[in-house]
Structure formats: structure tokens, C-alpha cells
Amino acid sequence: MSHEVMGYNAAMGLALVEEMRRDESIFILGQGVATGGWFGAEKGLSDEFGTDRVIDCGISEAFEAGLAAGASIAGMKPVVNMGFGDFALIAGDEIYHKLAKWRYMHGLDVPMTAVIIFPIGTMGGAGPEHSSCTEVLGMHFPGLKVVVPSTAEDAKGLMKAALREPNPVLFHSVQGLGWSRGDVPLDPEFIVPIGKAAIRRSGETLTIITYGSMTPRSLEAAERLAGEGIDCEVIDLRSLVPLDWDMVLASVGRTHRAMVVHEAFKTAGPGAEIAAQIQERIFFDLEAPVMRLGARDFPLAQQVDLEALAIPSVDEIAAMARALAQA
Amino acid sequence: MSSLSPDMLETMFYRMALARSIERLLIRHTRDHKFSGWWHPGEGQEAAPIGATAAMSNDDYLWYQGRGCAWALGKGMKPGPILGDLLGKMSGATRGKGGGVPHWADYSIGVMGEGATLGSVYPLAGGSALASKIRKDGRVSLANFGDGTSARGTFHETMVHAAAWKLPLIYFCENNGLLVGTRLGDVSPTTDIADFAAGYHIPGIIVDGQDAVAVYEATRVAVARARAGEGPTLIEAKVVRRRGHYAGDPQNYRSESEFDDYRDPVDVLAAQLAGNAATRLLEEAEADVTAAYKEAMAAPSPDASVIERDLYHVA
Numbered sequence: 001m002s003h004e005v006m007g008y009n010a011a012m013g014l015a016l017v018e019e020m021r022r023d024e025s026i027f028i029l030g031q032g033v034a035t036g037g038w039f040g041a042e043k044g045l046s047d048e049f050g051t052d053r054v055i056d057c058g059i060s061e062a063f064e065a066g067l068a069a070g071a072s073i074a075g076m077k078p079v080v081n082m083g084f085g086d087f088a089l090i091a092g093d094e095i096y097h098k099l100a101k102w103r104y105m106h107g108l109d110v111p112m113t114a115v116i117i118f119p120i121g122t123m124g125g126a127g128p129e130h131s132s133c134t135e136v137l138g139m140h141f142p143g144l145k146v147v148v149p150s151t152a153e154d155a156k157g158l159m160k161a162a163l164r165e166p167n168p169v170l171f172h173s174v175q176g177l178g179w180s181r182g183d184v185p186l187d188p189e190f191i192v193p194i195g196k197a198a199i200r201r202s203g204e205t206l207t208i209i210t211y212g213s214m215t216p217r218s219l220e221a222a223e224r225l226a227g228e229g230i231d232c233e234v235i236d237l238r239s240l241v242p243l244d245w246d247m248v249l250a251s252v253g254r255t256h257r258a259m260v261v262h263e264a265f266k267t268a269g270p271g272a273e274i275a276a277q278i279q280e281r282i283f284f285d286l287e288a289p290v291m292r293l294g295a296r297d298f299p300l301a302q303q304v305d306l307e308a309l310a311i312p313s314v315d316e317i318a319a320m321a322r323a324l325a326q327a
Numbered sequence: 328m329s330s331l332s333p334d335m336l337e338t339m340f341y342r343m344a345l346a347r348s349i350e351r352l353l354i355r356h357t358r359d360h361k362f363s364g365w366w367h368p369g370e371g372q373e374a375a376p377i378g379a380t381a382a383m384s385n386d387d388y389l390w391y392q393g394r395g396c397a398w399a400l401g402k403g404m405k406p407g408p409i410l411g412d413l414l415g416k417m418s419g420a421t422r423g424k425g426g427g428v429p430h431w432a433d434y435s436i437g438v439m440g441e442g443a444t445l446g447s448v449y450p451l452a453g454g455s456a457l458a459s460k461i462r463k464d465g466r467v468s469l470a471n472f473g474d475g476t477s478a479r480g481t482f483h484e485t486m487v488h489a490a491a492w493k494l495p496l497i498y499f500c501e502n503n504g505l506l507v508g509t510r511l512g513d514v515s516p517t518t519d520i521a522d523f524a525a526g527y528h529i530p531g532i533i534v535d536g537q538d539a540v541a542v543y544e545a546t547r548v549a550v551a552r553a554r555a556g557e558g559p560t561l562i563e564a565k566v567v568r569r570r571g572h573y574a575g576d577p578q579n580y581r582s583e584s585e586f587d588d589y590r591d592p593v594d595v596l597a598a599q600l601a602g603n604a605a606t607r608l609l610e611e612a613e614a615d616v617t618a619a620y621k622e623a624m625a626a627p628s629p630d631a632s633v634i635e636r637d638l639y640h641v642a
Binding site: 027052053055057058060062063064065066067068069071072073074075076078093094097098102103104105106108109110111112142143145166167 | 442
């Protein structure tokens with residue numbers, strides 16, 4: 001089956017189109033989705049599927065997430081584009097109580113498909129309330145699955161997996177990668193399974209565990225370090241829940257050195273959990289402390305130069321890897 | 328005169344009698360067993376749920392709030408899974424996870440469950456109503472809530488959209504005038520929740536919530552309107568909370584004179600039944616609840632494996 005080079009958001013949109021053709025119970029809802037979506041992923045959906053299945057809402061994030069919960073409990077497969085990951089906090093009850101806990105607290109072992117799209121991270125001046133990386137919340141509250149694609153191919157494959165998943169999925173699209181392009185399989189059965197990480201670069205000196213926007217930066221840092229004789233393995237987690245511990249622990253067991261890189265805040269970010277589990281589970285395989293690199297613990301500035309300084313750069317990733325290799 | 332047949336009236340009364348019997352049993356159980364459940368008594372408020380559910384079809388969606396047990400019984404649940412749940416037994420509806428705040432669900436009869444963050448059912452009911460609109464399945468969704476949660480943001484967010492989209496949705500308020508101990512009038516510009524309907528351009532109906540038949544008639548009209556694609560209705564049943572906010576609440580914030588005009592929903596409905604049907608059904612309900620209680624007491628308690636149940640579904 002053929003491939004096509006396309007943008008990350010367009011690949012997500014292609015997955016939606018393919019699955020909506022395949023499954024009439026899928027519908028999409030959000031602010032401006034019928035007119036093409038804020039970032040273009042929903043472009044053309046309302047032309048093909050009509051406004052019964054491509055539904056515009058007012059400014060009402062709690063309602064949108066709650067609606068998704070109710071519709072999925074009633075057997076539909078809703079997709080909500082929340083516009084920004086920051087808005088998870090407006091819809092906290094609906095996402096982290098209702099979507100996550102409804103079946104559990106009612107003692108029901110039944111399918112419940114719902115996909116909440118959270119565009120996350122910096123995109124150049126969106127400010128402190130439209131750039132947050134909120135994916136750690138989905139790791140903290142049991143009952144949800146959590147994915148963060150870093151390539152156009154994964155944006156398509158993970159969206160398709162999410163729409164066939166019998167559990168609610170928080171789908172974090174990376175705003176900074178929205179217009180990045182990549183080779184995407186056109187096979188309508190192409191799926192990236194939830195819970196499987198990918199080794200983007202094999203190496204022997206140390207393991208960089210990353211995901212989302214920091215995957216391309218970590219790879220760039222690794223290429224730079226290769227010239228210095230430092231051979232980094234780069235793991236793109238792709239899913240945070242469930243997290244591919246087998247791949248992470250096998251890699252670190254081999255390289256004996258690990259660092260976690262993400263755009264989310266460092267303090268109590270996903271890297272805190274990952275670093276803690278590595279040292280809990282294979283402490284005696286380690287030659288050095290597990291290091292973490294994340295956004296500085298300040299609200300993000302809207303000013304673009306300050307924004308760029310707050311999140312890990314290729315230079316900072318390379319510097320930390322260099323120090324870790326010598327530790 | 329009511330459109331209810333004698334059979335339907337008897338079914339309603341039997342279900343109300345089950346609810347009352349369970350309420351009385353829980354008072355005894357709390358006293359004798361130091362029951363620690365977070366039970367929120369519904370005694371005195373049984374008419375609204377029994378009347379409303381009688382107007383719903385088996386597969387209409389019910390999203391109820393957590394006071395009492397009459398909503399689930401009205402929709403057709405049995406005392407066994409309810410009592411088993413309140414006592415935290417494996418025989419309960421949630422299979423061992425219960426303990427006072429109701430999370431009884433049975434999707435096969437449209438009992439969709441309870442959101443214990445009060446007032447959280449608005450968008451959930453909006454979601455099932457939207458599902459029905461997309462599927463054209465003719466089902467109606469009912470969101471039940473207390474007057475206190477009319478202050479919730481999602482009350483507005485949901486109805487704004489539901490009214491615009493003419494969703495088959497009913498907002499059903501049980502207005503007992505109390506938010507735990509706070510008076511509704513101290514925190515709301517009106518003590519008639521139905522007033523809010525005007526802003527959404529939908530009917531706002533006030534009904535005597537102590538009279539199950541009156542509630543049935545009001546709900547029947549709203550259900551017909553929803554099924555016909557004409558959109559939502561807000562029904563406000565004026566009810567009396569006979570007991571505390573929770574089991575054991577001393578209610579220092581109330582006076583006995585509040586109950587001077589109290590009409591008990593069991594008496595009100597009994598008077599509309601023929602012959603000695605009421606006495607017979609009260610006895611029948613009492614016997615059924617007693618048997619269910621014995622079974623629940625004898626049922627096994629959950630073991631630790633129950634913690635790991637129902638988190639993710641495997642296809």
C-alpha cells in the first residue's frame with residue numbers, strides 16, 4: 001500500500017475520515033470543527049459527514065467533555081477537540097472523574113470509547129494558558145489511556161487505535177509539530193498500537209527517554225553527540241498510559257545510563273515517575289543517577305524569546321547527555 | 328383524571344413502598360450496626376422519582392442524583408442489588424464497591440448511574456440525548472438534580488446547547504429548598520428553579536412533588552415533547568426533605584414547624600388506589616425488602632481482587 005508525505009494535523013484528520021467512514025457511531029464535536037478546526041485536522045469533515053456528526057459547540061469545555069462521557073456511556077464514539085490541553089482544567093470533573101471513573105465506580109466491565117484531543121505545548125507565543133503540557137494529569141488519574149504522537153505517521157496510527165479502543169483516550173497532539181511533515185501510510189488498516197514505544201535511534205552509551213516535541217530535538221542532540229563518540233539511544237514513548245516499561249527497562253539495562261526529556265514542567269512531570277520507576281526497578285544496573293530535563297517551573301511567557309528559553313533546547317539536551325555519559 | 332391504569336398505579340405504589348421500606352430499614356440498620364455508609368435519606372421525596380420514572384420507557388436514559396433509592400426502584404431495579412450495594416457486599420449492583428452513595432447502574436433498563444460530584448449529570452444526560460438524536464432511536468434522557476446544583480456552570484452550558492439543538496432532554500429538579508443546611512433563597516435570586524427555563528426558551532413546569540400522579544402527568548407531557556423532537560423541558564417538583572442531609576445529621580438548622588403542612592407521598596398515592604391495595608402492597612414490599620436484606624447480610628464481602636476490576640475493558 002502506498003505512502004504520502006503530509007502534515008501531522010492532516011494525518012490526524014485522515015485517521016478521523018477513515019474511521020468515520022468505517023464506523024457510524026463516531027462523531028466529532030468542538031469549537032469550530034464544522035468550519036475546519038483551529039489547526040486544520042477537521043478540514044472537510046462536515047462536507048462529507050454533515051453537521052449531525054461534525055458538531056460545533058459554544059465556549060463550554062466542561063459541557064463538551066461531559067457530553068463525550070455521556071454519549072460514550074450511551075454507546076456512541078465521540079471525539080472532542082478541546083482546542084488546547086490547558087482546557088483540561090476547565091473540564092476536570094468530566095475528564096478525570098466521569099470519563100476515567102464511571103465504569104469503575106458503577107462496577108461495569110463494558111466498552112466505552114471516547115477520544116479527547118488536547119493540543120499541547122508551545123507553538124510560538126500562545127501564552128501561559130494556551131501552551132500547557134497537561135498529559136501528566138492523565139497519568140495520575142487511573143482509568144484513561146494517554147498518547148502523544150511525535151510524527152505524522154504516529155498521529156494517524158495512534159488516532160486510529162484510539163478510535164478502536166474500548167476505553168477513553170486522551171490524545172495529545174503536539175502544537176509545535178502541527179505543521180511538521182512526514183511519510184504516512186495510506187492503508188486504512190494501518191494502526192500504531194497504544195502502549196508501544198519506538199526506538200528512534202539505537203545507541204550504546206546512554207538512553208534518552210522522550211516523547212512529543214522533544215523527540216526531534218533529542219534526535220538532533222544525539223546526532224550532534226555521535227561526532228563526539230557519545231552514542232545515544234532515543235526512545236519515543238508515544239503512549240504514557242500504558243507506558244512501555246519493557247522497552248524502557250531493557251534499553252536502560254543495556255546502556256546503564258538514562259535521562260528523561262519532555263516539554264512538560266520538570267517538577268512532578270512525567271519524567272519524575274519514569275525516573276523513579278527506573279531506579280526502583282533496576283537500580284543496580286545503573287552507572288549514574290537518572291537525569292530529567294523539562295520546562296522551567298515558571299508559567300510560560302507569551303513573549304516568544306522567553307518562551308523558547310523556558311523549554312529544553314537541543315543544546316541543553318546535548319549538554320545533559322554529555323555530562324551523563326561522563327558521570 | 329389521571330391517564331394511569333389501576334395496574335400502573337399499583338406498580339408505582341409498590342415501588343414507592345419498596346423505597347420507603349428501605350429508608351426505614353436503613354434507619355434501623357444504622358442504629359444496630361453502626362452503619363458508616365454515606366447514606367443520604369430520601370424519605371418524603373419518593374413521589375417525584377416514582378412519578379417521573381413511571382412516565383419513562385424502559386430504554387429511556389435516567390441519570391439520577393444521590394438522595395434516596397426511589398429513582399432506581401422506579402426504573403425497575405430490585406431491592407437486592409441496591410441493599411447489597413449499600414452494605415458493601417458482592418451481591419450489590421457495583422459488585423462489591425458500594426457503601427452508601429448510590430452508584431447503581433443497569434444499562435439494560437436505562438439506569439445510567441449517578442455522578443457523586445453533585446450536579447455533574449447535566450452534560451452526561453446531554454450526551455445520551457445527543458446520541459439519541461444522532462441515532463434517531465426515540466429515547467429520552469432525564470437529568471435529575473437537586474435545587475442546590477442549579478448553580479452549577481454545566482446546568483447552563485448543557486441547557487444552552489440542548490435547547491438550541493432541541494435534544495430529547497428533561498431537566499428534573501427536586502427542590503427541597505435546602506443545600507445541606509443553607510436555604511436556597513440565600514444563594515439564588517429565585518426559589519423557583521423553573522424560572523430559569525425562560526432564558527432557554529423551553530417550558531418550565533412547577534409540580535407538586537408530594538403527589539406521584541401529578542409528577543407523572545407533568546413528566547408525560549415533557550417526554551412526549553422530547554420524543555416529538557420539540558426539545559427539552561425543565562420540571563421542578565416541590566418536595567420536602569423529611570430527614571437530614573445525611574444519615575445522622577442532627578438538623579439543628581430546622582424547626583418542627585416546617586413540617587406542619589407535610590403530606591406524606593405514600594399517603595397521597597395510597598388514597599388514589601382502589602380498595603385495600605395500598606395495605607396489601609405495603610406488606611408485600613416490606614416482605615420483599617426484608618428478604619433482600621437477609622440475603623445481602625449473608626452475601627460475601629469483596630476481597631482485594633475487586634480493587635482491580637473494571638478499570639479498563641479488554642475487547
